[in-house]
Every structure is written in structure tokens, then in C-alpha cells.
Amino acid sequence: MSAPGVTANEVAPEERRIHYLNWATTVKSWLLTLDHKRICILYLCTITFYFLVGAVAATLFRIELMTPQGDFLSAEIYNKMFTMHGVAMIFFFLVPSIPATLGNFLIPLMIGAKDVAFPRLNLLTWYLFSIGSLFALFAIINGGVDTGWTFYTPYSSTYANGHVIAATFGVFVAGFASILTGLNFIVTVHKMRAPGMTWFRLPLFIWAAYATSIIMVLGTPVIAITMLLIIAERGLGIGIFDPALGGDPVLFQHLFWFYSHPAVYIMILPGFGVISEVIACFCRKRVFGYEFIAFSSLAIAIIGFFVWGHHLFVSSQSVYAGLIFSFLTFFVGVPTAIKIFNWVATLYKGSVSFETPMLYALGFIGLFTVGGLTGLYLSTLAIDIHLHDTYFVVAHFHYVMVGGMVLAFLSGLHFWWPKMTGRIYNETAAKFASVIVFIGFNLTFFPQFIVGYLGMPRRYYEYPEQWQLLQLLSSAGASVLGFGFLMVLCYLPFSLVFGKRAGPNPWRAKGLEWEETTSPPIAHNFVKDPIVTEEAYAYTKGSRHV
Amino acid sequence: MSDAHSSPYLAHHFDDMEQQSQAASLGMWIFLAQEIMFFGGLFCGYAVYRLKFPEAFSAGSYSLAIGWGCFNTVVLIGSSLTMALAVRSAQLGRKAGIIKWLVITMFLGCVFLGVKVVEYSAKFEHNMIPGRHFEFHDDGKFVVAGHGDHSAAVGHDEPVHAEAGEPADHHAAEAAHGEPTEHAEPAGEDNGHGIVEINQGEVELFVGFYFMMTGMHALHMVIGVGLIIWLLVLTAKNRFATEYYTPIEMFGLYWHFVDIVWIFLFPLLYLIGRH
Amino acid sequence: MSDTEHHVCPVGLYLAIFGALMVFTLLTVGAAYLNMGVMNNVVMLGIAIVKAALVISIFMHLKYNPKILWVVAIGAFVWLGIMLALTLSDVMSRGWIPNQPASWL
Numbered sequence: 017m018s019a020p021g022v023t024a025n026e027v028a029p030e031e032r033r034i035h036y037l038n039w040a041t042t043v044k045s046w047l048l049t050l051d052h053k054r055i056c057i058l059y060l061c062t063i064t065f066y067f068l069v070g071a072v073a074a075t076l077f078r079i080e081l082m083t084p085q086g087d088f089l090s091a092e093i094y095n096k097m098f099t100m101h102g103v104a105m106i107f108f109f110l111v112p113s114i115p116a117t118l119g120n121f122l123i124p125l126m127i128g129a130k131d132v133a134f135p136r137l138n139l140l141t142w143y144l145f146s147i148g149s150l151f152a153l154f155a156i157i158n159g160g161v162d163t164g165w166t167f168y169t170p171y172s173s174t175y176a177n178g179h180v181i182a183a184t185f186g187v188f189v190a191g192f193a194s195i196l197t198g199l200n201f202i203v204t205v206h207k208m209r210a211p212g213m214t215w216f217r218l219p220l221f222i223w224a225a226y227a228t229s230i231i232m233v234l235g236t237p238v239i240a241i242t243m244l245l246i247i248a249e250r251g252l253g254i255g256i257f258d259p260a261l262g263g264d265p266v267l268f269q270h271l272f273w274f275y276s277h278p279a280v281y282i283m284i285l286p287g288f289g290v291i292s293e294v295i296a297c298f299c300r301k302r303v304f305g306y307e308f309i310a311f312s313s314l315a316i317a318i319i320g321f322f323v324w325g326h327h328l329f330v331s332s333q334s335v336y337a338g339l340i341f342s343f344l345t346f347f348v349g350v351p352t353a354i355k356i357f358n359w360v361a362t363l364y365k366g367s368v369s370f371e372t373p374m375l376y377a378l379g380f381i382g383l384f385t386v387g388g389l390t391g392l393y394l395s396t397l398a399i400d401i402h403l404h405d406t407y408f409v410v411a412h413f414h415y416v417m418v419g420g421m422v423l424a425f426l427s428g429l430h431f432w433w434p435k436m437t438g439r440i441y442n443e444t445a446a447k448f449a450s451v452i453v454f455i456g457f458n459l460t461f462f463p464q465f466i467v468g469y470l471g472m473p474r475r476y477y478e479y480p481e482q483w484q485l486l487q488l489l490s491s492a493g494a495s496v497l498g499f500g501f502l503m504v505l506c507y508l509p510f511s512l513v514f515g516k517r518a519g520p521n522p523w524r525a526k527g528l529e530w531e532e533t534t535s536p537p538i539a540h541n542f543v544k545d546p547i548v549t550e551e552a553y554a555y556t557k558g559s560r561h562v
Numbered sequence: 563m564s565d566a567h568s569s570p571y572l573a574h575h576f577d578d579m580e581q582q583s584q585a586a587s588l589g590m591w592i593f594l595a596q597e598i599m600f601f602g603g604l605f606c607g608y609a610v611y612r613l614k615f616p617e618a619f620s621a622g623s624y625s626l627a628i629g630w631g632c633f634n635t636v637v638l639i640g641s642s643l644t645m646a647l648a649v650r651s652a653q654l655g656r657k658a659g660i661i662k663w664l665v666i667t668m669f670l671g672c673v674f675l676g677v678k679v680v681e682y683s684a685k686f687e688h689n690m691i692p693g694r695h696f697e698f699h700d701d702g703k704f705v706v707a708g709h710g711d712h713s714a715a716v717g718h719d720e721p722v723h724a725e726a727g728e729p730a731d732h733h734a735a736e737a738a739h740g741e742p743t744e745h746a747e748p749a750g751e752d753n754g755h756g757i758v759e760i761n762q763g764e765v766e767l768f769v770g771f772y773f774m775m776t777g778m779h780a781l782h783m784v785i786g787v788g789l790i791i792w793l794l795v796l797t798a799k800n801r802f803a804t805e806y807y808t809p810i811e812m813f814g815l816y817w818h819f820v821d822i823v824w825i826f827l828f829p830l831l832y833l834i835g836r837h
Numbered sequence: 838m839s840d841t842e843h844h845v846c847p848v849g850l851y852l853a854i855f856g857a858l859m860v861f862t863l864l865t866v867g868a869a870y871l872n873m874g875v876m877n878n879v880v881m882l883g884i885a886i887v888k889a890a891l892v893i894s895i896f897m898h899l900k901y902n903p904k905i906l907w908v909v910a911i912g913a914f915v916w917l918g919i920m921l922a923l924t925l926s927d928v929m930s931r932g933w934i935p936n937q938p939a940s941w942l
């Protein structure tokens with residue numbers, strides 16, 4: 017197997033080619049771009065910044081948790097750190113991540129379109145996202161918020177000090193970026209497919225992005241209005257959630273989680289899409305059960321809206337509602353499991369190779385399965401009484417969000433990096449980093465399952481001595497994980513300058529973005545408008561060595 | 563066919579006018595779908611509290627001026643008619659018609675907003691504003707529980723409960739106030755004289771929803787009026803034709819949506835507790 | 838397809854719909870003054886839904902538009918219904934088990 021890039025595909029005078037990155041290099045051409053590919057790069061820079069913000073917060077509180085006493089951070093600062101970590105990571109990294117970066121870049125390319133349906137709207141979303149994030153950054157810099165990323169009332173609406181209004185307003189504004197991005201993607205997929213690109217010839221990444229967009233459009237407005245209600249209560253004294261007036265703090269939780277649960281599917285579905293693409297390419301095989309994976313994406317999007325009450329099991333929500341939500345939550349695991357089975361089935365008798373994207377994808381399958389299965393424990397009403405608000409929950413969602421989503425994001429970033437940048441990263445460094453990330457991740461979060469099961473609550477900065485070993489292992493793992501991420505943050509930018517230039521299709525993958533465009537693509541994507549005649553993933557046996 | 567492909571109104575990333583127009587429609591309807599969910603959050607909160615505190619919500623509704631509510635309903639539905647006629651003029655390429663109907667729509671929208679100002683002022687005068695100084699004045703039908711005198715006199719009654727909804731920008735020292743006062747036992751018992759006892763805090767919740775819901779609606783109308791001005795400018799500059807009037811059509815969808823929100827707001831806010 | 842997208846309604850139809858909306862408004866106000874118990878809510882919401890349907894199908898041209906738009910419009914209301922139904926299922930069933938300890942149940 018020859019290394020990617022050093023193949024007959026490499027075209028000699030790459031340095032002189034004009035493409036979407038270099039046809040204009042002024043700041044104005046970037047800040048006023050209507051090109052979906054450039055908007056991807058803009059988002060990539062912004063979300064990487066907020067990933068680092070969240071990572072710094074995590075570093076600080078992981079240092080605190082190395083010792084049972086509260087000695088490194090004060091209680092208030094500790095609360096602010098985990099709040100900042102959650103807000104930055106969820107709203108300003110994970111929710112936009114794949115849709116706003118890879119989605120923006122790939123959707124038009126994969127369907128054979130020149131751009132998304134509403135290019136100006138697309139640019140507007142980046143500005144909305146950035147402006148919203150600045151409000152949150154303002155809150156962070158000016159003393160922080162200590163309510164937790166969940167902003168539960170009446171603490172957030174009445175008693176909390178700190179810039180709750182700024183933080184919630186930031187979430188509100190950034191939410192509209194999400195809504196409009198989803199709107200754009202849905203219309204693009206419906207209306208702008210190339211001739212011959214029928215629904216069932218679409219890459220599964222498109223199905224995943226489409227399902228994600230449905231959730232974005234239907235769910236995000238609810239958190240938008242909920243944030244406004246918090247602002248109204250704090251700023252205008254309109255006591256919607258104030259118990260003294262008869263207000264119900266649990267109403268806030270209903271409204272909040274009506275979005276925030278589907279939000280986790282916003283976060284993970286695009287990752288599923290990436291995994292389908294990567295697995296197909298590195299098994300040289302059509303994904304097993306294409307239609308099942310396509311429909312399961314839609315099923316997850318729909319069923320995901322029926323289950324939010326599993327976050328309210330111990331909130332004084334009625335036990336009858338709890339029963340309904342618990343029952344429905346079990347259903348949402350079924351389409352997800354179908355995907356995992358199908359990916360594994362794709363591996364069977366596939367021509368498997370282990371480049372970096374594939375390593376991340378395989379890691380995803382294992383880690384996401386662990387995270388998903390532990391979710392079943394939490395959706396069981398009786399067990400959740402014991403596990404709610406413990407480290408078990410923290411470990412569960414980090415397994416799905418980091419072990420799942422972040423690994424999928426890295427997989428996709430590495431897979432499409434040659435296409436987006438025209439460069440190949442250092443494969444050795446990348447493989448090494450992926451192993452470090454995998455080891456560091458498990459070392460960080462597996463002990464948290466144990467300590468949570470033993471009863472340690474989350475969001476506490478002090479804990480009984482007997483749990484110190486587990487917390488120490490977790491903090492140690494976090495430094496390994498952090499080192500792995502830092503490696504990625506080094507060799508990827510390094511490749512932009514020093515990496516080998518990539519040919520149009522270094523992985524010899526199927527798909528319009530690989531077969532009909534250059535690396536990087538020209539500004540208008542395709543030299544001639546593509547016409548689709550084959551099914552998706554039309555890999556032939558033994559095609560690796562062709 | 564060739565016209566559709568080379569029309570001056572065609573954006574470069576679309577193949578023909580039909581695709582562009584359909585994309586715009588689908589996009590606008592999806593936007594309205596998310597608006598339904600946006601207002602929906604308010605309706606959900608309203609529904610929860612209405613079911614918990616029916617008498618207080620009746621009292622709050624009774625305090626609204628049904629005359630103004632009806633008038634505004636007629637005005638807004640009328641503006642929907644004139645907006646539909648504006649879109650129709652655009653379809654027929656009648657520039658004068660577009661301008662005439664858009665101006666009338668805008669006028670009706672402003673009338674609606676003017677009435678809201680009147681209504682809000684009335685609320686301000688009677689201190690029926692959510693917050694520290696909220697007061698509900700006993701009227702002939704609804705009386706705040708615990709008020710001794712149930713005569714029909716419009717007295718200046720003291721609010722029943724101590725203020726617990728203080729704006730939270732105070733520092734930690736004041737957190738001691740944080741104990742929420744005991745929420746008074748749900749009242750609402752008809753005390754036998756045809757007078758319903760209600761809890762003032764719960765009425766304050768209703769009034770809070772009244773302001774949030776009609777306020778959000780009014781904000782959407784203000785944005786709408788601004789957009790009409792923009793459309794008038796574009797129309798005057800001859801930017802529309804029979805083959806391209808999409809902005810007018812899309813705005814029409816938005817305006818009708820705002821009307822539909824009011825169609826639900828009016829009965830839910832103004833028409834409970836009238837019997 | 839393109840003809841249905843840009844279907845021009847006659848003015849008379851718009852006026853008729855406006856008239857119907859006025860009639861329904863009168864009905865809903867009138868009904869508010871009658872004491873029909875829980876039917877008050879049913880009537881009120883029912884009339885509002887009918888009025889909304891008239892505005893959506895004629896003023897907003899949905900009747901003459903491709904079915905995908907119907908899916909979007911109806912889907913939004915269904916989703917709102919999901920939020921309302923499940924939230925209210927909690928609120929309304931909280932008091933069903935008497936003598937519960939005040940803690941989490």
C-alpha cells in the first residue's frame with residue numbers, strides 16, 4: 017500500500033494552480049466570502065479557539081480534582097470553570113463542529129452543486145455565531161458564570177451573580193447560526209442535487225447532515241426562547257420561573273432539555289456520517305445496509321425529540337411522565353445500534369487498511385458503543401435515581417461526545433484534509449497522536465464510570481479520600497489526552513506549509529468530492545457540472561491497487 | 563427555457579428561475595417552522611401555568627381590554643388581506659398596486675402597534691407590570707385572596723406577598739433575601755358571592771406571559787414594518803417583475819405568519835374568564 | 838409545476854376568506870361569553886385552528902404549493918404538539934399519587 021500523495025495522481029505544477037484558497041487573498045475576500053468552502057475555514061478557526069477555551073477550563077479543574085480537598089480553586093471559581101467548559105465545548109465547539117465545517121465544505125461538493133442554496137445566509141451564520149460567542153467570551157472574561165451550562169432556575173434566573181444575561185444571550189444569538197445553517201442545508205439537499213443524484217445515491221454523510229439539520233431547525237428555537245425567558249426574569253423582573261409567584265423551575269428544565277437532548281443528536285449524527293464515509297473508503301466496500309443507515313439517521317432525529325424527560329427523572333417530574341420518557345428513551349438506542357452493526361458488517365470481508373482516519377473511526381466504534389450502552393443504564397428510571405448527577409453521567413456523555421464525536425471529527429478532518437488544503441499531513445505523527453488520544457481518553461474517563469457508580473457527585477470540587485486514586489488516574493489521563501490533541505494542533509498546521517501536496521484523490525475514494533474536483537477545489541467546485549450515473553460507494557473488489 | 567437560464571434575476575449558483583424560486587419558498591417555510599417552535603416555547607409555558615392556575619389566568623385575562631383586542635384582531639387580519647393583495651399585484655406585475663397595498667398593510671400594522679402602546683400604557687398606569695411593584699386591583703369579579711374587604715371598591719390594596727422576585731444583579735450579600743416566600747395556597751374558591759379569589763402572584767405570571775407573548779409578537783411586527791419599507795424602496799426602484807417578485811412573496815409569508823400567531827394569542831390571552 | 842407555484846388567486850377569493858375570518862372572530866368572541874365548561878377551550882382553539890388553516894392555505898398559497906411545503910408546515914405544528922403533550926403529561930400527572938413524600942417523586 018503506497019503512502020497517500022505519492023502516486024500517479026499527483027499533478028506536477030500544483031504550486032501554480034488557482035483554487036478557492038488562493039484566488040484572492042485579501043482580508044475582505046475572506047470576511048465577505050460567499051464561498052461555502054471558505055466559510056468552512058472561518059468556522060474551523062473559530063471553533064478551534066473555543067475548543068481551546070473549554071480545554072483550558074478543563075485543565076484547571078482537573079488539576080483541582082487531583083486532591084480531595086478544595087485547594088487549588090475556590091468553590092466559586094471551580095463552578096465557573098465547569099460552566100465555562102460546558103458552555104464553550106457544547107455551544108461553541110460541538111454543536112457547530114462537523115456541520116459548520118465539514119458540512120459546509122462537503123455538502124455542495126458531494127451533491128454536485130456550485131454552492132449551498134443561500135450563500136449570503138451562510139456567511140451571516142458565521143457572523144451570528146462569532147457575535148454570540150463574543151457575548152459568552154465577555155461573560156467569561158468578566159468573572160464568569162457559575163450556574164453550570166444547564167442554567168437551571170431559579171439559581172440562574174434569580175440568585176446567581178455573574179453575567180448570566182451575557183452568557184445566555186450569547187447562546188441565543190449563536191443558536192440562530194445553527195438554525196439558519198440547518199435551514200440552508202435542508203434546502204440545498206432538496207433542491208441542488210446534480211442530475212442523476214437521487215436520494216438513494218447520496219453519500220450517507222448527506223443523510224446524516226440532513227437529519228441533523230432537521231433537529232437544528234425544530235429544536236434550537238426552543239432554547240432560544242428559553243434563554244430569552246431567563247434574560248426577561250433576570251433583567252426585567254418578569255418572574256416566569258419564580259416559585260414565589262407560583263412559577264415552576266421544572267418548566268425551565270422541560271423547555272431547556274427539549275432542545276438540549278436533541279442537541280446531543282445534532283452533535284453526534286454528523287459524526288455518524290463521517291464514520292460511514294471513512295469506513296466505506298478504508299474497507300473499499302459499500303456500507304452494509306445503506307438504506308438502514310440512511311433511515312436510522314432520520315429515526316434518531318425524530319425519536320430524539322420524544323425523550324428529553326430522562327434528564328428530569330429526579331427533578332420532581334411526575335413518575336408517570338418519567339415512565340413514558342424512560343420507555344421512549346430505550347427506542348432511540350435502536351437506530352443507533354443498527355448503525356454500529358452495519359459498520360461492523362461493512363468491515364467483514366472488506367479490504368481494510370489502517371490509515372489515520374480509519375484508526376479514529378475504529379476508535380469511535382468502540383468508544384461510542386461504550387458510551388451508548390451506559391446511556392441505557394441512565395435511561396432506566398430506577399437506576400438513574402442512583403446515578404443521576406454522579407460521575408457516571410459525566411463519563412457517559414464524554415464517551416459519546418469525546419470518544420464518539422471528537423474522534424469522528426478528527427477522523428473526518430484527517431480524511432478530508434488533503435481535499436480541503438491540498439496537503440498531506442505526516443502520517444506517522446498522526447497515527448501516533450491517534451493512539452495517544454485513545455489511551456489518554458480512556459484513562460481520563462473510564463475511572464469516572466467507577467467513581468460515579470461508587471457515588472461521587474458531579475460538579476463537586478471536594479470528595480472523600482478513598483476516591484483520590486480514581487480521580488488522579490483521570491487527571492493523568494487528561495494530560496495524556498491533552499498532549500494528543502496538542503500534537504494534532506501541531507502537525508496539521510505544519511502540513512499546510514511543509515506537507516506534501518495532495519493529488520485530487522489520495523485515498524482513491526468514491527464520491528463526487530474526490531473524483532470530480534481538484535485538491536483544493538476551484539472556487540466554483542466543478543470544472544464541468546457532474547452527472548451521476550453510479551450508486552454511492554461503487555468500490556470494486558481489489559480496487560485499492562488500481 | 564433560455565430566458566429562465568439567462569434571466570438577470572437568476573443567482574449564479576442556481577440553474578434556472580424555477581429552482582431558485584422553489585428554494586426560496588422551501589427556505590422561508592422552514593424559517594416559519596422554526597418560528598412556530600420559537601413562539602411555541604411561550605405557548606408551552608402558558609399552557610402549563612394556565613392549567614395550574616385557571617382562576618388567576620381568568621382574572622388576568624379579564625383585566626385586558628377586549629375591545630382593543632377585537633379591534634386589533636380585525637386590523638391584523640385586514641392587513642393580511644392587503645398583504646395578499648400586494649403579492650397578487652406583484653404576480654401581475656402591477657407596480658402601483660404593489661406600492662398601494664404595501665403602504666396600506668404597513669399602515670394597518672402601525673395601527674395595531676399603536677393600540678398595543680395604548681394597552682401597555684394602561685397596564686403601566688395600573689402597576690400591572692411584572693416585577694417588584696406588581697399589583698392586581700380587585701375588581702367586581704376577582705379578588706386577591708386574603709384581602710379583607712370584598713366590596714367592589716377599587717381600593718389601593720397592598721400586594722399580598724413580600725417581594726421575592728428581586729432583580730438578581732445584587733451581590734452575594736443580598737443573597738440572604740433568597741428564601742422564597744411560601745407560595746400561598748392556591749385560591750380560586752368561589753366564596754359564594756360569585757366572586758373568585760385569586761392569588762396575586764399567579765396573576766403576575768399571567769401578566770408576565772401577556773407581556774412576553776404580545777411583546778415578542780409586536781417585535782416581529784416592528785421588524786415586518788421595517789421590511790415593508792425596504793420592499794417599497796425596492797419596488798420603487800423597479801427591482802421586481804412578473805418573473806421575479808420573490809422577496810415580496812416571502813415577506814407575505816412572514817406577515818401572514820405573524821397574523822396567525824395573533825389568531826392564537828387573542829383568544830388565549832383575551833377571551834378566558836369572560837363568562 | 839411552475840404554474841401551480843405562481844397561481845394567481847382571484848380577488849373575490851381573498852375577500853371571501855377575509856369575510857370568513859371575520860365571522861369566525863365574531864363566533865369566538867361570542868362563545869367566550871357563554872359558559873360551556875371545558876368546551877370553551879375546545880371551541881376557542883378549534884376556531885383558531887380553522888382560522889389559521891384558512892390563512893395558511895389561501896393567503897399563504899399552501900393549497901397551490903408542492904406537497905413538501907405541506908410537510909414542513911404541518912410538521913412544525915406536530916412538533917409543537919409533541920412539546921406541549923409531553924410537558925403537560927408531566928405537569929398534569931404530578932398530583933396523581935396521593936400522599937407522596939415531598940422529596941423527588
